[in-house]
Amino acid sequence: MFLLAPFVLAAYGVVVFALDVSVPVSAPSKAPTVSPALVSFSIEQDRWLDWAGSTSRNEFAYNAFNNLKEITGTPPWIRIGADSEDHTNFNPRIQFSQTKFPAETATVPYPEASNITVGDGFYSAVAHLPPGTHVIWGVNFGQANLTAAYLETRSIVKAFDSPAVREAGITLDFIEIGNEADLYINNGARNSSWNIQQYVAQWTTFAANVSAAAGINADSRVKFVGAAFAESTRTTSGFSPQSAFKAGLLDSPSGAQVKLISQHHYSGSFCSGSGGLLQNLMTKATIRSNLSSFSPDITATHAKGLSYFLGETNSYSCHGAPGVSNTAGAALWALDYALYSSQIGVERTHFHEGIGYKYNLIQPATLNRSILDGSPLSTPLAPHIQPAYYSAIIVAEALGDSGSTQVYEISVNNTRIAGYAFYEGGSLQRAVFINSLAFLKGATSRSSTHLLLSFTDGSAFATMTIKRLKIGYADDTSGVTWGGQTYETSDAKVSGDLDVQVAPVSAGVDIAETEVVLLTFGS
Ligand SMILES: *[C@@H]1O[C@H](CO)[C@@H](O)[C@H](O)[C@H]1NC(C)=O
Ligand SMILES: *[C@@H]1O[C@H](CO)[C@@H](O)[C@H](O)[C@H]1NC(C)=O
Ligand SMILES: *[C@@H]1O[C@H](CO)[C@@H](O)[C@H](O)[C@H]1NC(C)=O
Numbered sequence: 137m138f139l140l141a142p143f144v145l146a147a148y149g150v151v152v153f154a155l156d157v158s159v160p161v162s163a164p165s166k167a168p169t170v171s172p173a174l175v176s177f178s179i180e181q182d183r184w185l186d187w188a189g190s191t192s193r194n195e196f197a198y199n200a201f202n203n204l205k206e207i208t209g210t211p212p213w214i215r216i217g218a219d220s221e222d223h224t225n226f227n228p229r230i231q232f233s234q235t236k237f238p239a240e241t242a243t244v245p246y247p248e249a250s251n252i253t254v255g256d257g258f259y260s261a262v263a264h265l266p267p268g269t270h271v272i273w274g275v276n277f278g279q280a281n282l283t284a285a286y287l288e289t290r291s292i293v294k295a296f297d298s299p300a301v302r303e304a305g306i307t308l309d310f311i312e313i314g315n316e317a318d319l320y321i322n323n324g325a326r327n328s329s330w331n332i333q334q335y336v337a338q339w340t341t342f343a344a345n346v347s348a349a350a351g352i353n354a355d356s357r358v359k360f361v362g363a364a365f366a367e368s369t370r371t372t373s374g375f376s377p378q379s380a381f382k383a384g385l386l387d388s389p390s391g392a393q394v395k396l397i398s399q400h401h402y403s404g405s406f407c408s409g410s411g412g413l414l415q416n417l418m419t420k421a422t423i424r425s426n427l428s429s430f431s432p433d434i435t436a437t438h439a440k441g442l443s444y445f446l447g448e449t450n451s452y453s454c455h456g457a458p459g460v461s462n463t464a465g466a467a468l469w470a471l472d473y474a475l476y477s478s479q480i481g482v483e484r485t486h487f488h489e490g491i492g493y494k495y496n497l498i499q500p501a502t503l504n505r506s507i508l509d510g511s512p513l514s515t516p517l518a519p520h521i522q523p524a525y526y527s528a529i530i531v532a533e534a535l536g537d538s539g540s541t542q543v544y545e546i547s548v549n550n551t552r553i554a555g556y557a558f559y560e561g562g563s564l565q566r567a568v569f570i571n572s573l574a575f576l577k578g579a580t581s582r583s584s585t586h587l588l589l590s591f592t593d594g595s596a597f598a599t600m601t602i603k604r605l606k607i608g609y610a611d612d613t614s615g616v617t618w619g620g621q622t623y624e625t626s627d628a629k630v631s632g633d634l635d636v637q638v639a640p641v642s643a644g645v646d647i648a649e650t651e652v653v654l655l656t657f658g659s
């Protein structure tokens with residue numbers, strides 16, 4: 137059945153379209169097995185101690201990470217570093233850290249530190265992460281000071297060798313040498329002759345030293361992340377993974393320990409927002425083109441036997457666009473973005489977080505000024521999650537706790553609706569549908585699409601449980617519920633009664649503009 141004309145339910149004034157969707161019951165052979173930590177995090181390290189807690193753990197951040205572990209059995213991976221990684225030095229006489237920040241502005245209310253000096257306590261706070269967390273830590277390359285990188289590495293190794301960290305099974309999996317080295321000419325870290333050959337030569341010198349300090353070799357657990365570039369030429373010239381390979385990144389003994397290639401990506405840079413910008417972010421086609429543009433890099437990386445991930449990503453740079461990155465619509469963007477990434481060979485997506493950044497999923501510290509324009513808040517804002525956090529929860533629930541769930545993008549003939557199917561042991565378990573048409577404040581008529589499900593192979597399921605992400609308006613910044621429950625709580629733990637519906641599959645399911653449904657199939 138395909139209804140070309142919308143029909144109107146008079147009682148609600150809702151325009152309903154119908155859409156046929158067929159879902160394979162057995163995992164298609166090309167459906168990748170997806171990491172339970174698909175949605176992971178990158179933390180700007182200048183305020184890492186706000187996340188971890190210095191003398192005792194930050195319970196809010198811990199809970200926000202641990203919620204995901206409770207669902208999938210695996211905590212999110214944490215990469216610590218980013219811009220401030222290249223402004224960090226080590227001083228054994230400092231207990232935790234000393235940090236200098238530039239003046240805040242209306243567009244950047246929470247700027248990155250210009251200078252950070254850390255001691256052993258900075259790194260040993262990693263013990264405060266959930267047990268079993270995998271960590272990637274960045275060391276300074278931007279300042280071309282080998283001693284800084286060496287001392288940081290030694291302190292990192294010491295932290296992970298401590299009894300507290302070992303007992304918690306928190307592991308150092310990768311060291312990253314330098315953040316976004318492709319931008320070093322722009323930010324003054326290198327002169328105008330900086331190029332990929334110089335990058336590889338200097339990186340190799342640093343890596344030899346860091347390898348010795350951290351015991352990185354063919355038998356070690358800890359390996360190197362390579363690249364971590366802000367952009368990519370997607371060719372074998374300039375800064376790209378394939379260009380770095382060509383210039384010999386992998387050819388030295390240390391380079392042979394690069395096992396993972398990191399790409400950073402933002403969908404654009406906007407320091408002011410609008411409803412139109414939010415819709416652009418959410419749009420199915422732009423999510424796909426943003427990500428699939430990296431396909432040449434992913435192919436080249438896999439051809440070397442290496443994994444590829446988005447080591448730092450989020451919606452829009454400038455720490456997010458106000459009224460866009462901090463909204464409920466951004467949750468739908470993040471959900472589709474992470475799931476689509478899994479389909480093109482991206483191992484994990486690390487959503488970048490700072491303190492007070494507009495695009496954060498988690499705000500783990502009390503904020504005293506507005507994230508939108510830096511104006512003082514008359515009442516400080518206690519730690520809280522932002523709407524995009526729900527995307528991490530939904531991905532976790534959709535993946536489940538099998539540890540080896542396969543994900544397959546369902547072909548949906550609609551420019552606004554995306555769908556993904558989830559398989560355990562090769563059998564369909566769940567499906568997620570996302571309606572990314574932005575229903576913005578001021579709009580009155582909210583259309584809904586009636587999904588008519590059919591199964592392409594195997595025996596069909598009779599019933600399904602329907603769980604909804606309910607959003608007032610795409611540009612709302614709170615009040616989102618997931619199956620009737622909220623994570624907008626003072627401790628980041630879920631609250632409220634679960635509200636799901638059980639329905640026959642044959643009845644189909646409605647999905648409104650700016651809504652997500654998770655279907656769990658039953659016999
Ligand atoms: C950073 O701060 C430290 C400690 O105050 C100081 O010794 C160092 O010179 C500063 N580095 C830069 C690059 O400004
Ligand atoms: C690494 O660099 C530090 C600081 O420059 C130096 O003291 C150390 O000897 C170097 N290690 C190796 C193995 O070259
Ligand atoms: C490099 O880092 C070391 C270790 O902190 C520091 O003593 C030294 O002054 C730094 N060198 C420069 C040129 O900043």
Ligand SMILES: *[C@@H]1O[C@H](CO)[C@@H](O)[C@H](O)[C@H]1NC(C)=O
Nearest residue numbers: 280325326327328329330334
């Ligand atoms: C850039 O720096 C390198 C290494 O320090 C130096 O050899 C080169 O002469 C410099 N080039 C320019 C154009 O300043």
Ligand SMILES: *[C@@H]1O[C@H](CO)[C@@H](O)[C@H](O)[C@H]1NC(C)=O
Nearest residue numbers: 403404416417422425426429
């Ligand atoms: C990425 O998405 C943004 C909208 O968020 C769009 O403006 C931009 O053109 C897209 N880039 C690509 C390469 O598709």
Ligand SMILES: *[C@@H]1O[C@H](CO)[C@@H](O)[C@H](O)[C@H]1NC(C)=O
Nearest residue numbers: 491492501502503504505516
């Ligand atoms: C806000 O102020 C409180 C009280 O002075 C302080 O503890 C907290 O760290 C401040 N928040 C940030 C993000 O600086």
Ligand SMILES: *[C@@H]1O[C@H](CO)[C@@H](O)[C@H](O)[C@H]1NC(C)=O
Nearest residue numbers: 138139140156548549550551
């Ligand atoms: C996709 O939908 C359009 C209408 O939106 C229709 O014209 C077209 O035939 C559909 N394609 C398939 C393969 O169903």
